Amino acid sequence: MSPPEDRFVIPIEQELGFSQARYPIRLSLPTGRDYSFEDARQAVKAEFRDSVKWKRMRCRSVKKVSESEDGMVYLLEVGHAVEFDWTWEGAIAFRPLNLRDFADDPGETFDDAEADIKDSISWSGEVLEVDDTTGRIYISVKDPEYPPTTGSFYVRPFEFLAVLNAVFNHQNFRMIQNLLPSRLKACEGDVHPSVPSGYISIIAAC
Numbered sequence: 001m002s003p004p005e006d007r008f009v010i011p012i013e014q015e016l017g018f019s020q021a022r023y024p025i026r027l028s029l030p031t032g033r034d035y036s037f038e039d040a041r042q043a044v045k046a047e048f049r050d051s052v053k054w055k056r057m058r059c060r061s062v063k064k065v066s067e068s069e070d071g072m073v074y075l076l077e078v079g080h081a082v083e084f085d086w087t088w089e090g091a092i093a094f095r096p097l098n099l100r101d102f103a104d105d106p107g108e109t110f111d112d113a114e115a116d117i118k119d120s121i122s123w124s125g126e127v128l129e130v131d132d133t134t135g136r137i138y139i140s141v142k143d144p145e146y147p148p149t150t151g152s153f154y155v156r157p158f159e160f161l162a163v164l165n166a167v168f169n170h171q172n173f174r175m176i177q178n179l180l181p182s183r184l185k186a187c188e189g190d191v192h193p194s195v196p197s198g199y200i201s202i203i204a205a206c
Contacts, residue, residue: 030191032181040184041168048165054154055084057137062148071142073128076153078135090158093139094124095149123148127155 061077076093097120123146125139137155141147167173168180185191 027182029182029186032183032185034181036184037177037181040180044161044165044168048159048161051161052157052159054156056152056154057082058152059148059150062150064147065138071125071140072144072147073138073140074125074148076137076139076148078137080135082130082132082135082137084130084155084157087160088127088130088155088157090160091127092124092156092158093127093137093148093153094156095122095151095153096120097122122146 057078059076060079063075063077065073065075067073123141123143125141125148127137128140129138130136139148167176
């Protein structure tokens, strides 16, 4: 038995005063090349791996800048110019209890340590701003009981390309991946999807 209709719900078409046009997706694109999709898949995977590498740094001094209900803002002094291979927006700075046993080289990067240290966080905070020239990193820490400290810490970037990498490389998106070769070919130019004549006449009538 179907649920009773809610008489107080106003259909979107009635609210807008017109009906939205809906057409099936029939682009009729030419068949794409499988090797082009494979090249794109590998390029996306490589770009994703480069964009998610963690950077190990060393904090020389810590200064509390401000305090509010949302948390406290701290200034981390690194002591040298900072250069990231990715944008710092959305990045997280943190210090784990289990630091890997390798030299405290501020330029060293890695991307395979998550399993070892994700459950041993000493302090963490969202990166608010980075002064690349002076080596100053401003972070927001929500838990006042775990303020940042001097010593080695990591900066983990926000994974902007995670969804794109999943679409190209994860098995859960196999159906979408079957559609990508033809669309990649269309991106090269000189490919124009055909529009059924019935749709053209409808558009012309409007």
